[in-house]
Amino acid sequence: MEVRAVERFGGDVMRVIAIVNQKGGCGKTTTTVNLAGALAADGYRVLIVDMDPQAHATLAVGLEPDDLDANLYEVLVEPAGASRLDSVIVDVSDQIDIAPSSIVLSALEQKLATERHDARTERLAAAIDTLPPLYDFVLIDCPPNVGLLTFNALRAASEVIVPLETSFFAIDGVQKLLETISLLSDRIGHELHVRVLPTLYDGRTRYARQTLGDIRELFKELCFDSVIRLNVKLREAARQGVPISLYAPTANGALDYASVALELAASPPEQLAPRPKSRDAEADAPSEGGPPREVVVRFKDGVAGDVRIAGDFNGWVPDRGVRSLIASEGQERVWTKVLTLEPGTYQYRYVVDGEWREDPTNPQTAPGPTGQPNSILHVR
Ligand SMILES: Nc1ncnc2c1ncn2[C@@H]1O[C@H](COP(=O)(O)OP(=O)(O)O)[C@@H](O)[C@H]1O
Numbered sequence: 001m002e003v004r005a006v007e008r009f010g011g012d013v014m015r016v017i018a019i020v021n022q023k024g025g026c027g028k029t030t031t032t033v034n035l036a037g038a039l040a041a042d043g044y045r046v047l048i049v050d051m052d053p054q055a056h057a058t059l060a061v062g063l064e065p066d067d068l069d070a071n072l073y074e075v076l077v078e079p080a081g082a083s084r085l086d087s088v089i090v091d092v093s094d095q096i097d098i099a100p101s102s103i104v105l106s107a108l109e110q111k112l113a114t115e116r117h118d119a120r121t122e123r124l125a126a127a128i129d130t131l132p133p134l135y136d137f138v139l140i141d142c143p144p145n146v147g148l149l150t151f152n153a154l155r156a157a158s159e160v161i162v163p164l165e166t167s168f169f170a171i172d173g174v175q176k177l178l179e180t181i182s183l184l185s186d187r188i189g190h191e192l193h194v195r196v197l198p199t200l201y202d203g204r205t206r207y208a209r210q211t212l213g214d215i216r217e218l219f220k221e222l223c224f225d226s227v228i229r230l231n232v233k234l235r236e237a238a239r240q241g242v243p244i245s246l247y248a249p250t251a252n253g254a255l256d257y258a259s260v261a262l263e264l265a266a267s268p269p270e271q272l273a274p275r276p277k278s279r280d281a282e283a284d285a286p287s288e289g290g291p292p293r294e295v296v297v298r299f300k301d302g303v304a305g306d307v308r309i310a311g312d313f314n315g316w317v318p319d320r321g322v323r324s325l326i327a328s329e330g331q332e333r334v335w336t337k338v339l340t341l342e343p344g345t346y347q348y349r350y351v352v353d354g355e356w357r358e359d360p361t362n363p364q365t366a367p368g369p370t371g372q373p374n375s376i377l378h379v380r
């Protein structure tokens, strides 16, 4: 599990990812543009598709929608437009292109109102199918509603990222969204791999810390390890019309999106499905038996925003089956992890802001499969 190598894809595999949430202001556009920047910095070629009539992503890469000759409207308004996607695309940097939006996209819903659902929601998918295999990733920024444009994005995508605000989080809306996505993927007969990304995280507020814990508890391995912290540089970069990877490459916002890019590249969709338990894992599992008991471990840190624990007891899935409590002790924060374990000997590591580390307070370690030490836990 320590191996988090970036896998490169064959030149002709495009991963199409829709960034979706019907709530405005949760970081969809920020995620689209800055994830594109981070992936580009890792050498991937990225196409941004701006499906929001507000054109925030178009603006955030330094383009003025009114100055552009063409935009997605003409691609989507009639089936024949699909082949025009290529001519609408604008080069924004070596590695990043964009299919720009315009306010006219808001007229599309009405314009296509009389067409069959299938016919009007497959336009973007058809257009993307006409593209030469130039891109490793296509990131689709969606408007803050689940209407025609978002449906087009979901039909075109095989993966979905749902940014979730940790500063203002309402589970009802998210559950409804996930239900919609699941109904849609049944209807169109293709599976959508959905993951949630905690955003706008302010680790100084108890509310945000609790919310992050709740989100992790709810979504488990469907939640990215990475967390996007609150960072004003992200706002500034958007105003300057460049991704943060170019505007302020050492800012927290740049580091956080770099970490998402790494996670994404390391987990293509076929690896996202829960893995069956391997024979090795069973052989490794402790077999001393006895009734399970609660075991508490603690991790203290002054700078970390997010700490999870993974080990052979939870299939190395961070925080799966673990109760987490976060408290403050002076300048430091203390993560308390409550594990329910049968007597035996276990190996574990902490995942600190997405980085795998041994337990600094535990001198007992064993070399893990890649040579890095795992911490050892004895339960009697
Ligand atoms: N991590 C962050 N830190 C600081 N500001 C952020 C962050 N993420 C987004 N913002 C700002 O919050 C506002 C809403 O974000 P945006 O990405 O446009 O949301 P959405 O596209 O979901 O409506 C924007 O002004 C953006 O610059």
Ligand SMILES: [Mg+2]
Residues within 6 Å of the ligand: 028, 029, 030, 052, 056, 142
């Ligand atoms: Mg937006």
